[in-house]
Amino acid sequence: MKTYELSSGEKQSFDPFLFYRSEQTVFIEADFASFIFKKTKSGLAFVLAHEIAHSKDLTILRIILGCVYFFVTWFLTLWSLRSYGWFGWLVTFCALTFVLNLVSSKLARQTEFKADKLAIKLVYTAGFDTKEAILWMEIFFSLCEKLVAEEKKFTFKLTEDHPKGIDRIAMMRQTFIECNS
């Protein structure tokens, strides 16, 4: 796995605080990473650990779910097309897309919790100040929520498909207690 840092240019095309990862690569946004690094190393360690944790998501489960969805979609759409024509197909397709969105958003939130939990364990075992990391994340979440509340038109990806900050902090604290016990 490699890390790359993004240059500052054109970052407006993406989320303002961008930590993006694909299967093997973690991309970190240059200015933001440097900003956290100057404030708190443990805070940056947590953010990086969170992205590492995502790369360890249960890929096999996702593949199985993807296959199940694919076959169910094919079967139902073909059945509706033969039984009710194009209108039936359209209704079935929309209903399936709606269900998929519901399931995937629930899964996405669960994945975030899992990543937070693992990130705290990684930060703790790597010897960083876990308390400081949690405190920094608490400040970060409250800042994000404040920004979103002030600027209604603008929403961070963080607040769209991630669990609420307060719930994430509670989970982090719980994991920290487990690490210490």
Add this chain to the structure above:
Amino acid sequence: MTEKQKIKLLKKYLVPTPPEIQEIFDQLLAQMPAGSKKFY
């Protein structure tokens, strides 16, 4: 924008990671052997 397009676009703006940040990353990775699911 699809996942692939995003990554392609992102790669245009890559600069080398400062060693101090890479060091933190490596330190964290060292705690997690490849393929390990032990934390789950």
